[in-house]
Amino acid sequence: MRTVENAVVIITGASRGIGRAIAEEFGHGGARVTVNYSHSKEQAEELVESLLEHGARGAIAVQADVSDPDQAVKLVEKTIDKFGRIDALINNAGINIDRTLKNMSVQDWRMVIETDLSSYFYMIKAALNHFIQQKSGTIINMSSIAGQTGNYGQANYSAAKAGILGLTKTAALELARYNVTVNAICPGPIETEMWHVIPAEAKAGLMKKIVLNRAGTVQEVARAARYLYEDGEYYTGATLTMNGGWYMP
Numbered sequence: 001m002r003t004v005e006n007a008v009v010i011i012t013g014a015s016r017g018i019g020r021a022i023a024e025e026f027g028h029g030g031a032r033v034t035v036n037y038s039h040s041k042e043q044a045e046e047l048v049e050s051l052l053e054h055g056a057r058g059a060i061a062v063q064a065d066v067s068d069p070d071q072a073v074k075l076v077e078k079t080i081d082k083f084g085r086i087d088a089l090i091n092n093a094g095i096n097i098d099r100t101l102k103n104m105s106v107q108d109w110r111m112v113i114e115t116d117l118s119s120y121f122y123m124i125k126a127a128l129n130h131f132i133q134q135k136s137g138t139i140i141n142m143s144s145i146a147g148q149t150g151n152y153g154q155a156n157y158s159a160a161k162a163g164i165l166g167l168t169k170t171a172a173l174e175l176a177r178y179n180v181t182v183n184a185i186c187p188g189p190i191e192t193e194m195w196h197v198i199p200a201e202a203k204a205g206l207m208k209k210i211v212l213n214r215a216g217t218v219q220e221v222a223r224a225a226r227y228l229y230e231d232g233e234y235y236t237g238a239t240l241t242m243n244g245g246w247y248m249p
Helices: 017-028 039-053 067-081 104-133 155-178 200-207 218-230
Strands: 006-010 034-039 058-063 088-091 137-142 180-187 239-242
Touching: 006 017, 006 039, 006 067, 017 039, 017 088, 017 218, 034 039, 034 067, 034 155, 058 067, 058 239, 067 104, 088 104, 104 155, 104 200, 104 218, 137 155, 180 218, 218 239
Parallel strands: 006 034, 006 088, 034 058, 088 137, 137 180, 180 239
Antiparallel strands: none
């Protein structure tokens, strides 16, 4: 069984929320972690200090807007320069610009698709040759229940998250020959900043759909990512659905 100890892990969008929890799960287990951020420099640097104090064998914060393919390449290069290899790529960066189709602008569409979907391709493309040379690697793509069911007012976000599932399956088919696994995680409602600002009435409506009658935690998602790395060597092209029973594919 593999362990996260000494593994080199890139996590995009890692300064807060689910990304931060994944960084902590891997880092506290002894991994070497690249904490990617776009704007939250202070949070990312604070996270790096915390990881180094709590078991990480190494940690760096790297600013990169991964919706830009050139910056995605630089993120990978800085990781290789620091740690010499990449064992896991966890694509997590994402934004929301929620509007109905009637009110959604072309710019709203493009921004979310570029950040929430295209960045995953850019990062895989940037890391691919390193994985091929190593003949090993793990890619974990963070999708969402919105990509499985759709969601009112989230045409751009739902399309991106559904696209991630197709990208995951195709990448799994193409990269298996190099001993690279590619899987997706589809969380439902998770207790992040986004969850806490949902109005109480809307939150109550959501809770009626969840058979376990609660939102998940970022730590539960992080442990799922660690499971796929440590115990998931026979998983590839799979979607790990964790939504409390809201949607059962």
